[in-house]
Amino acid sequence: MLSDDDILAAVRRGLGAPGADDAAFPAAGAHITRHLLLAGEIVRCVETRTEGTAFHAGTRDLSDLPEYDDLDRYPVPPPADPGAARSTLRLVRRGSVAAHACSTCTNGRKPCARCRGAGDVACRTHVPCAGCEGRLCCLACEGTGKRAREAADRPQGETASRVRCRKCGADDAACGKCRGAGRKKCGVCGGTASRPCPDCAGGGTVSHDFCAGTGRYVEWTEGVVVREPVVDTVEESSDLPARAFAWTNEADAWNRVDHVGEDAFPPDGTDAGSGSGPGIRTYLTKATDLTEATDLTEATDLAQDTDLTEATDLTEATDLTEATDLAQDTDLAQDTDLAEVAARLKPRLGFRDGEVARRVRVRYLSLARVTHDDHPDRVYVVIPGRPAPRVVTVRSPHRAWRLAALALLVLVAVVAVSRLLA
Numbered sequence: 001m002l003s004d005d006d007i008l009a010a011v012r013r014g015l016g017a018p019g020a021d022d023a024a025f026p027a028a029g030a031h032i033t034r035h036l037l038l039a040g041e042i043v044r045c046v047e048t049r050t051e052g053t054a055f056h057a058g059t060r061d062l063s064d065l066p067e068y069d070d071l072d073r074y075p076v077p078p079p080a081d082p083g084a085a086r087s088t089l090r091l092v093r094r095g096s097v098a099a100h101a102c103s104t105c106t107n108g109r110k111p112c113a114r115c116r117g118a119g120d121v122a123c124r125t126h127v128p129c130a131g132c133e134g135r136l137c138c139l140a141c142e143g144t145g146k147r148a149r150e151a152a153d154r155p156q157g158e159t160a161s162r163v164r165c166r167k168c169g170a171d172d173a174a175c176g177k178c179r180g181a182g183r184k185k186c187g188v189c190g191g192t193a194s195r196p197c198p199d200c201a202g203g204g205t206v207s208h209d210f211c212a213g214t215g216r217y218v219e220w221t222e223g224v225v226v227r228e229p230v231v232d233t234v235e236e237s238s239d240l241p242a243r244a245f246a247w248t249n250e251a252d253a254w255n256r257v258d259h260v261g262e263d264a265f266p267p268d269g270t271d272a273g274s275g276s277g278p279g280i281r282t283y284l285t286k287a288t289d290l291t292e293a294t295d296l297t298e299a300t301d302l303a304q305d306t307d308l309t310e311a312t313d314l315t316e317a318t319d320l321t322e323a324t325d326l327a328q329d330t331d332l333a334q335d336t337d338l339a340e341v342a343a344r345l346k347p348r349l350g351f352r353d354g355e356v357a358r359r360v361r362v363r364y365l366s367l368a369r370v371t372h373d374d375h376p377d378r379v380y381v382v383i384p385g386r387p388a389p390r391v392v393t394v395r396s397p398h399r400a401w402r403l404a405a406l407a408l409l410v411l412v413a414v415v416a417v418s419r420l421l422a
Contacts, residue, residue, distance in 0.1 A: 001337060002384055004032055007368045011380045014391030029373035035238035036340050037245060040257075040362025042232040042264075045082040047225060047354045051093070054222035057212035059099065062220065067094040071223040078357040079227065082260065086228040096221035105208035108215040112206050115197035119204040123189040130184075131160070131177035138180035140170035227356070234362055236344055244367065244381070247392045253384040254363045257341065264360040265349065337366050371396065 002010070004027075012025045051071050068074040068091045076089065102108070111117035129137060137143045139152045145167035154162075162172045165180035174180035189195040196202035207213035237244045248254075341364050349360075368382040381392040 001034065001366045002368060002382065002389060006389065007032055007370060007382045010382045010389040010391050011370055013388075014380065014393070025372065026374075031371045033239075033369045035240045035244075035367050035369055036236075036337065036344070037238070037240070037248065037365045037367060038234060038236045038341060038344055038362060039245065039364075040234050040360075042234060042345075042348055043083040043359045043361070044230045044232070044352055044355050045079050045084075045227050045357040046230050046352060047076075047227045047356045049223065049225050051221065051223050054220050056218045057210065058214035058218075059216055060218050062092050062097055062218075065090055065092045067092050068223055069094055071225075074223065074225075076225055076356075078261065080260075082357040082359045083229045083231075084227075086226070089225040089227075091223040091225070093221035093223060097218065098220065099216060099218050102208060102211040102215050102217060105211060105215060108208050108211055108213035109205040110208045112197055112200035112204055114199040115204065117204040119197055119200065119202045120194045121197050123193055123195040124186055125189070125191045125193050126183040127186050128183055129175060129178035129181070132175040132182065135182075137175045137178055137182035138165040138168060138170065139173040140165060141168035141173075141180065143167065143180055143182040230352070232348060234345070234348065240367065240369065240381075247367075247381060248365060248383060251385060252365055252390070253386055254365050255337065256361075256363045257338075258359070258361045260359045261357065264358045337364060 008025060008027055008030060015024055049071050066074075066089075071091070071093075074091065079087075104110070112119075115121050136152060136155055139154065139162065140147045142148070142152070147168045147170060151170070151173060160176055163174050163176050163179055164171050165174035167174075167180045175182075178184055185191040197204075200206050208215075211217050235242075235245070341362065345360065345362070365384065367384075370380040370382060372378075372380075377396050379394050379396045381394065383390045383392065
């Protein structure tokens with residue numbers, strides 16, 4: 001976190017004035033507020049457990065599946081990565097596997113429903129001619145064998161040549177394929193009026209779907225453990241507008257928090273760190289300490305004062321020794337930011353039904369908003385960066401309101417003039 005002097009010096013550089021030139025942007029009249037940008041995600045691994053009857057047609061070896069007695073108590077280790085893709089673990093309840101012989105079929109076969117076990121189905125003895133389709137098979141007799149007084153005309157667009165009719169003997173009158181018959185013997189049954197059943201291929205029986213033609217099936221009680229990630233997106237800009245994130249870039253001095261497992265859970269009376277640095281529970285505890293100490297700078301001065309009687313108020317707020325340790329932390333400003341981060345995350349860290357693991361991965365950046373009595377139309381946002389802070393200048397709300405009022409006055413004037421001219 002930048003000090004007030006660093007912030008004012010950054011604004012002066014942004015105005016093109018030397019950093020030490022107090023006259024360009026005097027400290028008197030400057031108003032500094034600090035705002036925390038917080039972005040990231042909380043990823044929870046949520047688990048559901050269900051139990052039901054499983055079925056398999058035929059035989060199956062279930063020895064490769066783990067067994068359980070009580071599904072709710074079956075231990076499953078937490079995932080190393082709470083954001084891993086959806087996973088499913090299938091279990092078998094101990095002693096529930098039962099193999100059965102299928103009672104609705106005979107060795108996996110049952111009578112064919114289409115032919116009712118006969119093996120063949122009815123078929124037409126003749127089919128329409130593919131050439132004339134039974135229409136005008138003979139222009140003279142139309143397939144009856146008796147010539148009409150006047151021959152029919154050729155169908156419009158017909159190009160095929162006609163032959164002598166077998167039934168009436170008329171020349172150039174009959175269809176070249178059926179020779180006046182109008183139909184042909186069925187090529188499937190050969191005119192016998194019976195053909196093999198297409199469903200059972202003439203056998204009279206088909207495979208039983210229920211048991212997949214095996215005549216056996218297996219049933220058991222199956223427990224299913226499903227885990228999937230649930231992502232809670234975090235994006236807070238304190239009292240700044242949401243577009244404040246657009247003012248930043250990756251080169252800015254973002255700080256990051258990334259914790260998995262117990263470190264990512266709120267405190268429950270113990271601080272079970274994983275050895276990778278203080279976790280969220282540590283920062284939440286520290287946030288409480290910082291809230292109770294109303295002014296950390298004053299706490300530092302009081303803790304280091306030779307006369308401990310001046311620290312009476314501090315002693316009543318928190319233990320003096322703990323306050324001294326907290327004040328002498330390696331980076332007091334960073335601890336203050338972390339405390340605010342933890343405080344903002346705390347409402348989001350409640351447990352969800354079935355939650356077994358989580359990862360908290362966020363980044364935060366402390367910005368300074370500067371206004372000045374001598375610059376009423378501008379707001380200067382100081383962004384910590386490397387190697388030096390940047391300054392983004394935006395329009396002040398007062399100026400925005402004035403411009404809006406001016407635009408409204410212009411609109412009213414235009415409307416009034418247009419009415420006068422009308």
